[in-house]
Amino acid sequence: MTTPTTTRPTGTTSTEALAVDVRALGRTFGTGDAATTVISDLDLAVPAGQFVALLGASGCGKSTLLRVLAGLDAGVTGDVTVARNRAVAFQAPRLLPWKKVWRNVVLGVPGATRETALAALREVRLEHRADAWPTTLSGGEAQRASLARALVRQPDLLLLDEPFGALDALTRLTAQELVRELWHAHRPAVVLVTHDVDEALLLADRVLVMAHGRIEHDVAVTGDREHGSAGYVEQRLRLLGWLGVHDGEGAA
Amino acid sequence: MTVTARHPAPASAPVPATATAAGAAATVEAPGLVVEQLSGSTDRRRRIRVPRSVARLSGVVVVLAVWQLVAVTGRLPRTFLGSPVDVARAAGHLIADGELPAAIGASLQRVGVGLVLGLAAGIVLALVSGLSRIGEDLVDAPVQMLRTVPFAGLVPLLIIWLGVGETPKIVLIALGVTFPVYINLSAGIRQVDPGLVEAGRTLGLSRLGLVRHVVAGAALPQLLVGVRIALGVSWLALVFAEQISATSGIGYLMTSAQELLQTDTIVVCLVVYALLGLLADLIVRILERVLLPWRRSFTPDDVQGGTR
Numbered sequence: 247m248t249t250p251t252t253t254r255p256t257g258t259t260s261t262e263a264l265a266v267d268v269r270a271l272g273r274t275f276g277t278g279d280a281a282t283t284v285i286s287d288l289d290l291a292v293p294a295g296q297f298v299a300l301l302g303a304s305g306c307g308k309s310t311l312l313r314v315l316a317g318l319d320a321g322v323t324g325d326v327t328v329a330r331n332r333a334v335a336f337q338a339p340r341l342l343p344w345k346k347v348w349r350n351v352v353l354g355v356p357g358a359t360r361e362t363a364l365a366a367l368r369e370v371r372l373e374h375r376a377d378a379w380p381t382t383l384s385g386g387e388a389q390r391a392s393l394a395r396a397l398v399r400q401p402d403l404l405l406l407d408e409p410f411g412a413l414d415a416l417t418r419l420t421a422q423e424l425v426r427e428l429w430h431a432h433r434p435a436v437v438l439v440t441h442d443v444d445e446a447l448l449l450a451d452r453v454l455v456m457a458h459g460r461i462e463h464d465v466a467v468t469g470d471r472e473h474g475s476a477g478y479v480e481q482r483l484r485l486l487g488w489l490g491v492h493d494g495e496g497a498a
Numbered sequence: 499m500t501v502t503a504r505h506p507a508p509a510s511a512p513v514p515a516t517a518t519a520a521g522a523a524a525t526v527e528a529p530g531l532v533v534e535q536l537s538g539s540t541d542r543r544r545r546i547r548v549p550r551s552v553a554r555l556s557g558v559v560v561v562l563a564v565w566q567l568v569a570v571t572g573r574l575p576r577t578f579l580g581s582p583v584d585v586a587r588a589a590g591h592l593i594a595d596g597e598l599p600a601a602i603g604a605s606l607q608r609v610g611v612g613l614v615l616g617l618a619a620g621i622v623l624a625l626v627s628g629l630s631r632i633g634e635d636l637v638d639a640p641v642q643m644l645r646t647v648p649f650a651g652l653v654p655l656l657i658i659w660l661g662v663g664e665t666p667k668i669v670l671i672a673l674g675v676t677f678p679v680y681i682n683l684s685a686g687i688r689q690v691d692p693g694l695v696e697a698g699r700t701l702g703l704s705r706l707g708l709v710r711h712v713v714a715g716a717a718l719p720q721l722l723v724g725v726r727i728a729l730g731v732s733w734l735a736l737v738f739a740e741q742i743s744a745t746s747g748i749g750y751l752m753t754s755a756q757e758l759l760q761t762d763t764i765v766v767c768l769v770v771y772a773l774l775g776l777l778a779d780l781i782v783r784i785l786e787r788v789l790l791p792w793r794r795s796f797t798p799d800d801v802q803g804g805t806r
Contacts, residue, residue: 316700333700340697344792353711354701379792395701396652 257393264327265403266292266315271324272446273459284310285459288324292329294402297429297436299446302456305491308439311456312407315437319398332403337411339388341380348376350381351395358398366398367391369431370424389399390424400409404429406438410445422448443485447478455488463488580762585769588762597751602770604746608739609732612668616675616728618626621721627689628717629709641680649674650738657742667739674735678727686720687713719793723785729778734772 255314273285284307292298302308313319314326316334341350351366352358352432360376370390389409396404406425410418427450429436440446446453447467455463467481562582568574569581576584593596623641626633651672656666690713698712740749748767755763787794 318699336693336697338693340693342694342698342715344710344718344790345711354698354703354707381792390692397703413521 256480258335263294264291265294265296265332266290266313266437267325267327269325271314271320271322271326273307273314273322282450285314285322287459290454290461292403292435292437294435295433297449297451298438299450299453300439300447300456301435301441301443301453301485303488305440306456307459308456309407312405312439313439314329315403316405321408325450329402330495331399331401332405333399333401334405335389335392335396335409336408337346337408339380339383339392340390341383343380347372347378347381347383347391349378350380350391351398353395355398362398363394363474364484366394367389369397369428370394384417384419393421393428397432400433402435408439408441409492410442411440415483418445425449443482443489446480446485453485455485457488577759577761580760580765584656584762587766588760589766592751592763592766593787598770599767601746601748601751601767602774603739604750605736605748606774608664608667608670608747609671609736611741612735613675613728613732615668616672616732617679617725617765619672620676620679620724620728621683623676624683624687628684629713636686641677645677645681645703649677649735653742655736662743667736667744670739671735674731675728679721679724679730682724682727683717683721686717689720690716709776719786719790722782722789725785726779729782730775733775733778737771746793 254442264438264488268290271285271288271290272283274281274283276282279366282378282399282496289310300311312334314322314334315328317328340395341347343354345353347482348360348367352360355362364373365377370393372387372390372394373384375387375391376384379436380391383391389412413421414455422445425436425438428447436445436450438449447477450467465481465484468477565574566582569576569584571577574581580588589598593697614792623637627637627641652670652673653666656670660666660669692733694712694716695708698708703711736747737749739745744753745748752764752767755761755767
């Protein structure tokens with residue numbers, strides 16, 4: 247039993263740069279008869295710079311896994327090693343309403359100045375809202391501010407918990423495009439929790455499908471990810487099948 | 499199926515087709531469809547508008563006039579209640595000879611010291627109880643228990659313990675202030691959004707940093723609610739405190755006026771209490787504006803002004 251934030255003790259075989267190294271992870275909520283096992287005996291390795299999408303139906307344990315990787319859940323069994331320099335963007339932007347946008351962005355970054363914040367905000371095209379109060383932001387703007395807050399830490403591991411779930415369809419497309427762009431520019435390892443197959447295929451190198459507290463499928467996204475192309479449709483159908491969806495939606 | 503939603507209808511709004519077809523130009527009822535004009539230029543009833551402030555003031559003027567009238571006709575003996583003119587005259591005298599300013603000064607000093615002590619005690623207790631489980635267990639139950647005791651009932655005990663000087667007066671005010679501050683601040687601390695605390699942790703904030711940046715910001719509005727209530731309570735406590743054989747202050751002025759049946763002076767003192775209470779309220783409002791600027795973004799000024 248180790249806490250999620252500790253790095254793996256030296257002496258074991260030196261793994262080549264892994265942003266996430268999870269072995270035999272277990273998480274059980276409650277005790278005795280009321281105990282529910284959400285994650286059991288899960289292994290996961292994510293190399294530095296890889297973009298991983300974590301798919302699964304509601305309640306499969308994917309958000310719990312993300313919280314474990316973020317270091318927010320100490321009640322786990324197994325070994326969890328993650329990059330120390332990591333950042334999280336949650337489904338809700340979780341900005342502090344009493345701090346202006348730029349102060350939210352650099353909160354907790356030692357020695358950060360307004361310039362630091364502005365640079366990060368520029369990257370998410372929100373520089374003009376630096377002095378706004380978070381309550382005045384639109385949903386998309388708030389989510390971008392939350393991304394800037396994650397980026398400013400120059401993370402080696404970026405954890406995204408359904409960050410586009412609450413956005414409208416158009417705003418979501420822009421936000422996905424932005425995440426892709428930012429990933430190309432900074433190359434952190436990314437773990438994106440989502441239940442959107444299209445989003446996973448659009449953004450990720452590798453898709454994990456979780457069910458019953460385990461990773462049931464682990465596939466690389468290959469070749470053509472152009473929406474509607476043959477390769478795309480095939481991968482999409484396969485993922486949907488694993489998720490238990492078997493309707494004839496493949497032509498979409 | 500003509501659905502004509504006539505919203506901001508221009509002057510020449512098209513009449514629903516079915517209505518003209520039926521030959522009834524005035525009616526807007528299509529078969530199975532009743533429309534309603536929500537805005538646009540129809541005969542709006544014109545009303546003479548009296549400014550709100552004038553309307554509100556006139557009520558006060560009427561009360562004062564009736565009071566004065568009753569006094570002048572001799573139905574209201576001066577020893578029972580002085581007329582508004584008497585009151586104004588008494589106020590003039592009290593201000594001119596410096597008696598009233600001195601009394602206000604003495605009272606303000608009591609309230610000020612009592613407030614500062616009470617605020618400090620309330621804040622410290624709330625922090626201890628709100629920020630740690632042990633603190634909550636140790637502090638919350640006793641404070642909640644003591645809270646149910648009406649603080650004014652403590653006067654006899656305070657006199658026995660502390661005599662009749664300044665100390666029991668200040669302690670009474672401080673006690674009255676402590677509880678509303680404690681209750682509101684500790685509730686505010688407990689209501690902090692756990693999602694924000696979690697976000698703060700992922701941002702690398704220490705425990706102190708979380709308290710400073712997350713908890714403080716979240717609990718501040720509730721603290722100010724507590725301060726506002728506390729200010730109200732402090733005036734009430736002052737009235738009680740100054741009944742304890744005071745030799746200065748507004749309460750002293752009232753007690754000596756009572757002995758001489760100077761009802762006008764007593765009314766002046768009551769008015770002063772009220773005005774000081776208003777002033778305190780104003781100060782909290784200003785504090786809220788200065789300390790919670792982020793709240794203004796979703797509390798338009800016109801809404802605030804309209805709900806007095």
